Amino acid sequence: MRKVYIYKGFERFWHWTQSFLIIFLGVTGFEIHGSFSFFGYENAVNYHSIAAILFIILIIFAIFWHFTTGEWKQYIPTFENIKGQLNYYVFGIFKNAPHPTKKTVLSKLNPLQRLTYFGLKILVIPVMVLSGLLYMFYRYPQKYNMSALNIDGLETIAVFHTAGAFLLVAFLVAHLYLITTGNKPTTNLKAMITGFEDLEEEEVKIEKEEPIKIEEEKLPGTVN
């Protein structure tokens, strides 16, 4: 096992900012939805709008990063080994069986993760951003007398936006749990905080052939 720098600085910044924003958007959003009251309706609306804009800015940076680094390839869905991965979660995990998908810097995600994140990136987030933008700006055609573009009402927009929000909450619950399914319960969390994770020797060797930064020396002592 060797320490490998698996999550880059921006990636971690992106992940944690995104997680903060999504949770914040969820809390303010469900308050706007009428599920509970916490900030006060007016504040919730204002905060939600500000967080939404910040989130969109973050997404723009993230897209840029994904394409310039080629990291987007990590999310191409694959059905290879998907059965093995399912088997692991249903049986293997209880018997301390090894992870069926080897984690490497070039392939950080198992097939189930690939599929989930691909769905989030390609479906849920775009639907949320688009319906959110429409939510914010659907009155503009009427405001500027562009009656041809008039949107009759908020209902459809709201239905998509809320449905997406429920999916994200469910995702969050599962995601928080699945963090604990690393080699040790805290492995994945630590990796996303520090960027480093202990990966098996053989993969590191493979990685070594690539010009990948291995940070063992730079780090004083172990991360623990």
Place this chain on the structure above:
Amino acid sequence: MKKIFLILIISAIAILSAVVWLKDKSVTTPHLAKLKEKYSKEYKVASDHSQYPALQKNFGTPQEVTETCLTCHNQRHIEVMNSSHWNWERPGYIQGKGIVYLGKKNAVNNYCIGVEGSEQSCAKCHIGFGMTDELFSFTDAKNIDCMVCHDNSGTYTKGSELAGYPTPALNLNEIAQHIGRPSRENCGVCHFFGGGGNNVKHGDLEKSMFAPTTEIDIHMGIDGPNLVCVDCHLTENHQMLGKVYSLASMNMDRSECEQCHTSNPHPKEILNEHTLKVACQTCHIPIYAKENATKMMWDWSTAGKLKDGQPYVEHDSLGNDTYMSIKGSFKWEKNVVPDYIWFNGTADHYLLGDKIADSTQPLVLNQLNGSYKDSRSKIIPVKIHTGKQIFDPVNEILIQPKLFAKVRGEGAFWKDFDWNRAAEIGMKDAGLPYSGKYDFIETKMYWPVNHQVSKKSEALACIDCHTRDNSRLAGLDDFYMPGRDYNPLVDNLGLILIVLTFIGVVSHGGVRIYYAQKIKKGEK
């Protein structure tokens, strides 16, 4: 680690400062400052009428005063005789009915029902002299009552049951010499007492507004801008802006907030966007009838009970009439939360003689048109006055009963308490059939609430409407409103999904812990 915390802290600070920066700062806009300056100037009468020789002679009749007015203001009578204050009607186009001259002559309300046959009494609020019946000549200029609107001496009053003549023994010279712009008193003597008493009709126009505080009306408050009626009801050639939709049907000549305020008056853009669909009054008049109660329900069907052969009156603890033998039972309310409807400025009316489509449903006497989908419609606050009034179940029309007479025996309900006779005579006067059978039908009237604007600190907040429980707009269900509405299917499925995920996670975790311990034990 440190780097990440630093980034998180910086972004948290950025978000917080953005929130603070975007938060509304209460500012007096330059526009508002200009308005305040404009209306702080005192009104001065342009000329001193007490010095005019023509006004020095002794006036025997009020008509003589009018004739004298017209010697100088020699075209004004044409304007006045072109006004609804004089004609008691105005032309309007009603969808499906065409051009209709609508007014007190042919409209029916659920207060005193109509003026027909009771002109002698009702003409107290007509700007003319001698309207004793429907044969009154609307072309005789000398019968215009200039003084009722323009008396600034504060002494002019019209007599009860005098067909619009002033009370005798007034000093008409004094009045004629103190003529000026209409004050709140001039308008209020009629408009505050419509329907037979203070605040009976409107709910937002009543005697406290002769000299209101800013608590009652932010614009008219004597401790504030101190505006009078005609500051907003702008008038040119005796044609006034603003009309009440009990008797109006078209979206024109309305008195609007935008005359002074811009259409984007809020510092918060999200509020300005609301003005596309929400009228100013909706948020800025959170309650009406602030000082005195207004009549909310009038049930004519109980009228006519006598005690020892005499009519009587009952009051509630606040002094409001709850029963009158001549009129029936009433309900009054104070500090009323308005109802809300969509309104595009046009209205339809029940006119005397119109067939009632369905007498089992409450009959709407003035239908205000509008809906969410209609881009010209806005949400407005209204007072809904419900009534129970006499109708002919055979001919299916509302009955205009004869109510008023000076003496018994003429068949007037207020003297003889006989519905059948009052209906028979009233309908004959109106030139309408009467089957001899009468019953009572529920009716509804919509009164837009436009006055008693509150301070901005008292305006409605988001949560007053955007809430699932007790939303002020709970009755307007033709559109989706965040906070109030949700799709039950999406919400239920969403909740089930979250609960299932949670159960899945907890049980999976539980099994993992169980096996982990088992393996540990095995190792031992």
